[in-house]
Amino acid sequence: MPAVVIENVHKRFGDNEVLKGVSLSVEAGQVVAIIGRSGSGKSTLLRCINGLEMCQSGRIEVAGHVLDQDPKHLRELRKDVGIVFQSYNLFPHLTVGENIMLAPRLAKGLGTAEIRKLAVEVLAKVGLSEKFDAYPDNLSGGQQQRVAIARSLAMQPKVMLFDEVTSALDPELTGEVLVVMEDLAKAGMTMLLVTHEMNFAKNVADVTVFMHQGKIWEMGTSAELFAAPKTPELRNFLSAGVH
Amino acid sequence: MKLVLNFTPVWAELELILDGIMLTIGLSAAAIVLGSALAVLLVGLKSLAPRWVGLLVDAYVELMRNTPFLIQLFMIFFGLPLLGLKMSGATAGLLAMTMNLGAYATEIIRAGVDATHKSQIEAGLSLALTRLQVFRYVVLNPAFAKVWPALSSQFVLMMLASSICSFISVSELSGAAAIIESRTFRSFETYIVVTLVYLALALALKSSLLLLGKRLFPNASGLERLDVKAGSV
Numbered sequence: 001m002p003a004v005v006i007e008n009v010h011k012r013f014g015d016n017e018v019l020k021g022v023s024l025s026v027e028a029g030q031v032v033a034i035i036g037r038s039g040s041g042k043s044t045l046l047r048c049i050n051g052l053e054m055c056q057s058g059r060i061e062v063a064g065h066v067l068d069q070d071p072k073h074l075r076e077l078r079k080d081v082g083i084v085f086q087s088y089n090l091f092p093h094l095t096v097g098e099n100i101m102l103a104p105r106l107a108k109g110l111g112t113a114e115i116r117k118l119a120v121e122v123l124a125k126v127g128l129s130e131k132f133d134a135y136p137d138n139l140s141g142g143q144q145q146r147v148a149i150a151r152s153l154a155m156q157p158k159v160m161l162f163d164e165v166t167s168a169l170d171p172e173l174t175g176e177v178l179v180v181m182e183d184l185a186k187a188g189m190t191m192l193l194v195t196h197e198m199n200f201a202k203n204v205a206d207v208t209v210f211m212h213q214g215k216i217w218e219m220g221t222s223a224e225l226f227a228a229p230k231t232p233e234l235r236n237f238l239s240a241g242v243h
Numbered sequence: 244m245k246l247v248l249n250f251t252p253v254w255a256e257l258e259l260i261l262d263g264i265m266l267t268i269g270l271s272a273a274a275i276v277l278g279s280a281l282a283v284l285l286v287g288l289k290s291l292a293p294r295w296v297g298l299l300v301d302a303y304v305e306l307m308r309n310t311p312f313l314i315q316l317f318m319i320f321f322g323l324p325l326l327g328l329k330m331s332g333a334t335a336g337l338l339a340m341t342m343n344l345g346a347y348a349t350e351i352i353r354a355g356v357d358a359t360h361k362s363q364i365e366a367g368l369s370l371a372l373t374r375l376q377v378f379r380y381v382v383l384n385p386a387f388a389k390v391w392p393a394l395s396s397q398f399v400l401m402m403l404a405s406s407i408c409s410f411i412s413v414s415e416l417s418g419a420a421a422i423i424e425s426r427t428f429r430s431f432e433t434y435i436v437v438t439l440v441y442l443a444l445a446l447a448l449k450s451s452l453l454l455l456g457k458r459l460f461p462n463a464s465g466l467e468r469l470d471v472k473a474g475s476v
Contacts, residue, residue, distance in 0.1 A: 052365055071373070078371040089366035093384045093462055102380060103370035135462045155370060 001064075003028040003159050003190040004049065009058030011044055018044045019055065020214040026207075028158075031191045033201035033222065036211035037237065042194045045211070046161050049192065050081045063158040079107060082152030083161040086168050088144040090136040090151070096123070097132040100151045108155070115154075122150040126180050142173030146180055153184075160184065162193035178204075198238070202226045210234045252427035253436055256419075263419030264440060266333070270415055271402040271448070273337055278344030278401070279394075283383070285349040286356055290382075291374055300349070307346030313407050315339050320411045336408035336415075344401045351393050355386030388460035395452040399445050406441075416440060 004026035011019035018041045026032050034042045047053040049060060051067055051074045060067040065077035090099050100119040104110045110118070123129050126146035136144050145165055152160060162181065166174040178200050185191055185204050195201055201208050202222050209219040210233075218225065218234050229235045253260075285304070289297045307315065319342075320335040330338070359382050367377035387394070409418035420437040424430050 050369055052369065074368075075371045075373065078369055083369045085362060085366065087362055089362045091363065091366070091381055091385075093388065093460070103372060106376050106380065107371035137462060151370070 001028075002026055003030070003063055004192065005059070005061040006045070006049070007059040009045070009048060009055045009060060011041070011048060011053060011055045018214055019048070021058070022211075022214075022216055024209065024216060024219075026159075026190060026192060028190050029188045030207060031185045031189075031205045032193070033205035033208045034192065034194045034211060035196070035198070035201055035208060035237070036217075040211040041214040042211045043163055046083075046163050046192060046194050049159075049161060050078055050083050052083075075107065079155060080158045081161065082155055082157035082159070083163065084145070084148050084152055084165045086164040088136070088141070088148045088168075090144055090148055092136055095133050095135055096128070096139070096147050099136065099147060100154045103151070104154050118154050118156075119150075122153040123147075125153065125183070126150045127176075140173060141169050142176045145169065145173075145177045149177075149180055149184075159190045159192070162191065162195070164194050164196065166195070166197060198226070210237065212237075248432055248435075249429060250432050250436070252429050253423060253432045256423045256426065259414075259419045259423055260416070260436065260440070263414060263416035264444070266413070266415040266418075267402070267405055267444065270333065270337055270340060270405050270408065270413075271398075274340035274344050274401055274405070275398050277337075277341040278348055281341060281345030282348035282352050285345065286352045287375075287378055289349075289353060290356060290378055304346045304349050307343055308350070312339070312343055312404055313410060315343055316407060316411060332408070332411045332413040335411060336405070336413045340401060340405060340408070343404075344397065347397050347401075348394060351390050351397060352386060354393075355388075355390035356382055358389055359386060384460070388456075388462075391452075391456040391460060395449065395456065398452060399448050402448055403441060403445060416444075 002025045004024070006022055006024040009019050009022045010017065020041075022041070022045055024032075034045065036042045044053055048055045049062055049067075054069060062077060063080040065073065065080065067074075067077060090096075091102070094102065097116075097119050100122060101115045104115045104118060105112075120129065120132070123132060126149055128143060128146055128150070131139060131143065131147070136147065139147065149165075165181075166177050169177065174197070178197065181191070181193070181200075182204050193201075193205070205222045207219060208222040208225045210217050210225070210229075210231075212233050218229065218231050225234070226238070229238055285300045289300045316336065316339040319339045320330075320332065323330065323335070356378075363381055363385075364377055367381040368374070372380070405415055406417035408415055409421055412418065414422060416437060420433050424433045427433065
């Protein structure tokens with residue numbers, strides 16, 4: 001069974017229809033990159049998957065949870081679906097360790113010793129073991145984003161969503177975040193990522209989806225899609241070089 | 244006209260002054276703790292409860308902020324006994340101070356809560372926290388840190404306003420002063436002493452709150468920088 005099933009999803013903000021019937025299926029362990037211009041609906045699609053935005057029609061099923069409005073169902077879904085944001089969104093008043101341990105304690109009710117072990121583990125995974133007691137403000141953007149990834153991982157999600165996670169970073173800091181994501185992909189995590197990093201999509205994603213005007217315009221294996229784009233819109237997008 | 248100051252009779256009543264100081268400190272400290280708790284509860288209700296509850300909170304806040312403290316005190320001290328709730332002057336004073344401070348602090352803390360970046364709440368919800376948990380663990384602390392200076396001023400104002408409790412014969416500092424004045428007929432001397440004591444108390448409270456703020460919100464300076472960053476991307 002696929003890890004993510006999106007069927008004919010429509011989403012409007014007022015009169016503006018942002019998603020015009022999107023269907024997509026992601027197998028467990030697959031890495032799917034979503035590319036496209038600003039305003040093509042790619043971030044909205046991602047945010048619909050964990051219920052941060054509610055779509056008006058269509059059906060979304062993630063990690064065995066069917067998305068609906070019930071807060072309790074949403075929490076169950078979100079325990080299995082992590083998301084990392086463009087602006088990191090770490091909690092500024094908590095240390096790195098506390099940021100990571102908060103949700104496993106509150107949402108999953110795990111014991112203190114277990115949570116601490118988990119936090120140390122995920123922090124090691126993103127290469128920031130020594131920052132356990134630091135405050136987010138004392139970290140670089142790249143480090144903050146790696147902590148955000150660790151915080152998400154501590155919930156032991158089945159699916160991870162990445163919403164333009166390197167867009168706020170300098171080029172040299174982008175690399176360290178992409179390395180962490182590549183490791184995750186290799187470890188078999190199911191990942192959906194909205195990205196402007198074409199090389200990352202080409203080299204790491206199994207499938208790349210090109211969104212245009214609220215629709216999936218073109219999709220295929222990353223190798224095919226980048227080597228031989230079929231639609232003029234994608235050719236334009238790829239050759240423009242400005243993403 | 245020659246001004247002659249004679250503090251000796253006032254010093255003779257030192258014990259009364261000290262008792263007054265203790266009561267002023269006690270009333271203020273209790274009102275600050277209880278008023279803040281009330282404010283957190285009201286802000287929480289406004290953020291999380293259905294809209295009509297929020298409107299009730301608004302009505303309460305407007306009522307308390309747009310009527311004189313003295314009248315609120317009289318309503319509680321003279322009104323509640325008619326409803327069968329008898330209480331001492333000090334209790335009535337504490338209740339009035341708590342309700343008054345609670346309303347002002349609600350407005351102040353709410354401003355801090357409203358200033359929370361939406362992305363913080365989304366991050367909390369995405370980690371499978373409930374709305375209440377997000378409020379309690381994600382929103383509240385940075386909100387307090389943001390408005391701590393304004394809240395501190397309000398606490399000091401409340402401490403000074405506790406003098407109004409002397410109207411219902413609570414012998415806190417101002418009440419004690421009134422007694423000393425009537426005993427010694429040394430009005431100017433009495434109020435010079437009381438003024439200096441209030442000044443010292445206010446300054447002490449202000450600096451204690453400043454220190455407490457630094458302890459409670461060690462990363463407060465970082466909060467603003469983070470907000471700027473989050474807002475700029």
